[in-house]
Amino acid sequence: xxxxxxxxxxxxxxxxxxxxxxxxxxxxxxxxxxxxxxxxxxxxxxxxxxxxxxxxxxxxxxxxxxxxxxxxxxxxxxxxxxxxxxxxxxxxxxxxxxxxxxxxxxxxxxxxxxxxxxxxxxxxxxxxxxxxxxxxxxxxxxxxxxxxxxxxxxxxxxxxxxxxxxxxxxxxxxxxxxxxxxxxxxxxxxxxxxxxxxxxxxxxxxxxxxxxxxxxxxxxxxxxxxxxxxxxxxxxxxxxxxxxxxxxxxxxxxxxxxxxxxxxxxxxx
Ligand SMILES: Cc1cc2nc3c(=O)[nH]c(=O)nc-3n(C[C@H](O)[C@H](O)[C@H](O)COP(=O)(O)O)c2cc1C
Numbered sequence: 001x002x003x004x005x006x007x008x009x010x011x012x013x014x015x016x017x018x019x020x021x022x023x024x025x026x027x028x029x030x031x032x033x034x035x036x037x038x039x040x041x042x043x044x045x046x047x048x049x050x051x052x053x054x055x056x057x058x059x060x061x062x063x064x065x066x067x068x069x070x071x072x073x074x075x076x077x078x079x080x081x082x083x084x085x086x087x088x089x090x091x092x093x094x095x096x097x098x099x100x101x102x103x104x105x106x107x108x109x110x111x112x113x114x115x116x117x118x119x120x121x122x123x124x125x126x127x128x129x130x131x132x133x134x135x136x137x138x139x140x141x142x143x144x145x146x147x148x149x150x151x152x153x154x155x156x157x158x159x160x161x162x163x164x165x166x167x168x169x170x171x172x173x174x175x176x177x178x179x180x181x182x183x184x185x186x187x188x189x190x191x192x193x194x195x196x197x198x199x200x201x202x203x204x205x206x207x208x209x210x211x212x213x214x215x216x217x218x219x220x221x222x223x224x225x226x227x228x229x230x231x232x233x234x235x236x237x238x239x240x241x242x243x244x245x246x247x248x249x250x251x252x253x254x255x256x257x258x259x260x261x262x263x264x265x266x267x268x269x
Contacts, residue, residue: 005188005218008117008161009239011091012039016235017255018191018220018242019088021045021095021119021165023056024065025248028084034247036089037255039240040220042191043085044095045121046078047071048104052097055128064126075110082114093117095165097124099132101153112158119163120150123193125170136170144179151186161188163218168194168206177213189218191242194234200224204237211237226251228258 019026019034021042031041046067047053056066069077078094085092094115098104111118124135138147154162164187166176180190192210194202202223211219221238225231231241231254246252 005161005216008040008091008189008218012240015039015090015259016231016240017225017258018042018093018222018240019090019247020191020193020222020242020244021121022065022244022248024060024067027067028081028087031085031090031092032087034088034090034252037252037259038088038090040093040117041085041088041090042093042095042119042242043081044119045097045124046074046094046107048074048096048098048107049100050103051099051132052129052134055126055132058128059126071107074107078107078110079114091116093119093163095119095121097121097129097134099134101150105153105157108154109157112160115160117161117163117189118154118158119165119191120154120187121165122147123165123167125167136167139166139171139176139179141171141175141179144182147179148183148186151183155186161218163187163189163191163220165191166193168192168203168210168223169197170195173206173209177209180214187217189220190214191220192222192238194221194223196223202234204234207234207237226254228254231258 019038019041021044023045060066082092094111122138129135130137194207196203219238220240220242221234222242225241226246234241
């Protein structure tokens with residue numbers, strides 16, 4: 001199946017909330033517990049090459065959850081995960097990490113065969129991943145050439161929309177806008193964690209700048225959304241909001257309520 005941006009918006013029109021990825025947690029089995037709740041479910045992060053799987057093994061050893069699996073059987077694995085995730089009746093996005101695009105390419109093609117969206121992780125801040133100059137490191141100016149190489153190859157090899165999961169305030173907003181402008185033809189959407197250092201609420205000013213500069217892209221806003229009020233504030237500057245920790249807390253009733261009136265909520269930019 002292949003969707004363009006207008007199709008994605010149309011298909012999700014009465015659902016405004018996306019399930020954000022949580023490594024070691026959000027797999028197909030997790031998603032199928034949430035029927036008719038989310039517009040998009042994001043599974044992963046999945047590692048697509050050996051070096052990132054090794055990094056994940058190290059992360060697990062120090063007590064954090066990650067998905068660990070046999071990379072030689074990735075096609076089989078991801079097909080099953082996506083099929084399970086589809087039981088949520090949401091579009092399925094797959095959040096991925098890799099260091100070497102050539103080694104990851106077959107696995108990228110598998111995702112292209114089965115998923116609705118591929119989401120490149122430019123967000124992870126686990127040291128085992130950032131030491132590889134990937135995750136949030138891909139947002140830096142000096143790594144923009146690597147990001148471009150990744151995205152060019154992905155676009156050449158798959159036919160589904162490509163989103164970037166990014167973190168606000170890792171680089172200043174103008175730097176992020178410049179860097180994203182350099183790769184503009186190669187992505188369809190931005191999933192932005194509006195991380196606000198030292199604060200427990202999202203940086204909506206950063207999001208506003210991103211919305212203003214990328215009006216043609218689908219934007220999923222994220223960070224500390226726990227209620228209809230939080231979601232409505234953020235939805236002024238994005239097409240969807242996403243949630244992670246609030247789902248773990250079981251705080252989801254408000255999402256059903258939001259979906260009922262969702263057609264009346266819209267972005268102002
Ligand atoms: C346990 C956990 C694991 C996460 N793993 C990932 C991941 O694999 N990939 C990713 O892009 N973001 C990951 N995130 C970040 C979330 O997708 C989200 O951006 C962040 O939690 C802020 O949203 P929230 O306030 O709704 O929790 C993770 C978050 C948590 C809590």
